[in-house]
Amino acid sequence: MADQKDEVVKNNTDNIPDENPWKTLSTQPVYNNAWIKVEEHQVINPGGTPGIYGKVSFKNQAVGIIPIDDAGNTWLVGQYRYTLNEWSWEIPMGGSPNKEDKIKTAQRELEEETGLIAGNIIELLHLHPSNSVTNEQGYVYLATDLSAGMQQLEDTEKDIQVKKLAFDDALKMAQNGEITDALSVAGIFYIALNRQKYIK
Amino acid sequence: MADQKDEVVKNNTDNIPDENPWKTLSTQPVYNNAWIKVEEHQVINPGGTPGIYGKVSFKNQAVGIIPIDDAGNTWLVGQYRYTLNEWSWEIPMGGSPNKEDKIKTAQRELEEETGLIAGNIIELLHLHPSNSVTNEQGYVYLATDLSAGMQQLEDTEKDIQVKKLAFDDALKMAQNGEITDALSVAGIFYIALNRQKYIK
The missing domain is CATH 3.90.79.10 (Nucleoside Triphosphate Pyrophosphohydrolase)
Structure with missing residues (x-):
């Protein structure tokens, strides 16, 4: 069952790509208080498609x-x-x-x-x-x-x-x-x- | 040590106040996408002091x-x-x-x-x-x-x-x-x- 799964990495650090496939095109601040900052990012996702990402950063x-x-x-x-x-x-x-x-x-x-x-x-x-x-x-x-x-x-x-x-x-x-x-x-x-x- | 700690509830449901002490005065939408909604709430905190709460709701x-x-x-x-x-x-x-x-x-x-x-x-x-x-x-x-x-x-x-x-x-x-x-x-x-x- 699911034979391809048996072929994937055995070692945790093997085979992890060096580069993050997500690309950030631009960043728009949308909210900021003493605890969090919210931004909307224009991104290219790992499939190569443009989209947005709403990211909440903690202070x-x-x-x-x-x-x-x-x-x-x-x-x-x-x-x-x-x-x-x-x-x-x-x-x-x-x-x-x-x-x-x-x-x-x-x-x-x-x-x-x-x-x-x-x-x-x-x-x-x-x-x-x-x-x-x-x-x-x-x-x-x-x-x-x-x-x-x-x-x-x-x-x-x-x-x-x-x-x-x-x-x-x-x-x-x-x-x-x-x-x-x-x-x-x-x-x-x-x-x-x-x-x-x-x-x- | 810390004797008052020995006196608090033994039973998990005992003594939990019925009412949430936080009060919401007003709600301002600040961001919305397909995954999250962010609002800033004007609140009265459990100590009775006015303040804000930035709340992130998940869809x-x-x-x-x-x-x-x-x-x-x-x-x-x-x-x-x-x-x-x-x-x-x-x-x-x-x-x-x-x-x-x-x-x-x-x-x-x-x-x-x-x-x-x-x-x-x-x-x-x-x-x-x-x-x-x-x-x-x-x-x-x-x-x-x-x-x-x-x-x-x-x-x-x-x-x-x-x-x-x-x-x-x-x-x-x-x-x-x-x-x-x-x-x-x-x-x-x-x-x-x-x-x-x-x-x-």
Whole structure:
């Protein structure tokens, strides 16, 4: 079945063309605020046909942090997401301006949202949340060696709730659809797959 | 440490406010194409402060499909992503118009991109890829009972490459950063966490 599939590259770097086949002919700015910039590009697509591409560029990188304490607990943050008009339980998360050190962002956002200070931060995943339309970069960190700091919510986060729970309960929520944020789900699954390394 | 965290809800549905604290005062359209609509909303945030929200609405739902054959192989699709200007290995994926049946989209996109016909399709995950700015909905499906069909690439996909590989090799790629697409990574991790259920 589908024999030609057996012939394609075995090695991940083999055979990837050096050149991006998309060509940009011109760029028209259409919207700009503190968080995003939207442009319409006139393009030639990989099939050689002219068309448009609406590209949303992010001014911040999404930084998610999964705190794990010595008893195997983690913390989730719940809030209404304006874009969805829905309540969303997620890992602590924030925006890192593109030039800021992401570890600093991770430490600050964790403390602001949960009141936890992380003695140790490790990058787990670099993700592209929505690459059909945006250039958003997402990073997931593990935070350990936790101690008590000071929660300080931003004005847009005044409704957030913080929940401490066993990591395995958070994993259940990610598996059964109670957590839907893609960065949160991918990060929680990653730790679950490597639990002997990250959970005491 | 952080004692107040111990007092928050134990049950996931407890204590979630009925009402979204964000208020929308007005909505200004700023951009519209076949795939997205961008609006600027005048809002009152949960802290009670007026501000703006740039919201990107998607006209299609992202549907990703992970095919698994009886020998434990899967298929990845590689292409240059215009938004990133980078090559990206991903699970087969496509856009499902908001009123279309997503299972149909999943079957069609899988066959168009890989030439595989799925005898069986199961929904694994419903995700929100990027809920700080967009209302995008993402779905990941498992496709099994595979047989040979006809690959038919769209004009925007003429550069794509299809790679058949052991599921465990795809899992390695998702764990080591060779796959960065969030829906792909979350879906591959989900199957890995439930491998006894999904892989023969």
